[in-house]
Amino acid sequence: MEKYGAGSIVVIDYDPNWPTLFAQERARIAQALGVFALAVEHVGSTAVPGLPSKPIIDLLVGVQSLEEAKRRCVEPIEALGYIYVPEYAAWIPGELFFRKGPPGPWTHHLHVMEPSHPRWEALVVFRDYLRAHPEAARAYADIKRTLAASSNDNIGAYRNGKTAFVEETTAKARAWRAATRDR
Template identity: 80%
Template sequence: MNVEKYGAGSIVVSDYDPNWPALFAQERKRIEQALGAFALAIEHVGSTAVPGLPSKPIIDLLVGVRSLEEARQRCINPLEALGYVYMPEYASWIPGELFFRKGPPGPWTHHLHMMEQSHPNWDARLVFRDYLRAHGEAARAYADIKRALAASSKDDIEAYRTGKDGFVRETTAKARAWRAAARDQ
């Protein structure tokens, strides 16, 4: 997929900002008010949700809905009223979700991923986040990969994202095994 270049220049991976959880909580309240019962859950995901993890300074929100089709009909306008821009062209890259971003025309401040909670990516994003929160060595390895990719990718966000895919897949598999083992105890 040919996605536009990154925001307003080169990809920057910033040191962890302890304000990120508060920014998420603030945005979560706004989304809850705008979507009401359509939002079944709103989770902080992505690197800004992992204490100590360097990240692009973009708050990733994962919004669970009962039906993606219903969300397409009823949730786009309320989110646009909050400053989110619906990006339908991303559907081929991230099937099974509605993707929005917010902020100046790059760099963006928020990404919102809306999907049905039954979608496999719902669980994958949460278990990946939780594993990195619990395993500092994995978070540090991810930070090293992200910084190297930001340096080598310059403004090519697709190269940056795809460069992380192997680590994310492997770590998600470890995270699922970790969670299963914890349940068995």
């Protein structure tokens, strides 16, 4: 069982300060990485106004080359207080994963990948769809709260419990985006 670093998983009501916390961290990351950061996106539930979430800001950082990022970006990101978690590469290949905060609760997750990676598009389109479809965001909130209550500190069970909804919604989101582009 993969334990959650902060004890029990808690999903809290949306905090209107989350976009500000993201903007502050985006500026720090952009300054630390300079030209290596092609883009810095706010993803995950804290990026969707009104959506309850674990209070962790997820940042998605685009880089030209993941191999170059391994050599040149880990140290500057760690200097900002992040912890590089290389063992997550087995779970999320094609990505460098960092977390920040006391050893639980974590306050930030940082995902570094090439924007051409399929996960980049999936994270962004899922976020955009939830922002545009409040009924989907409400359904996701219900799932997250139920899973947080039943998973206790088993983050794997929490994450796996969301998989079907995330996959189905991402498929809807891709169709939605294609339809809105065609207009």
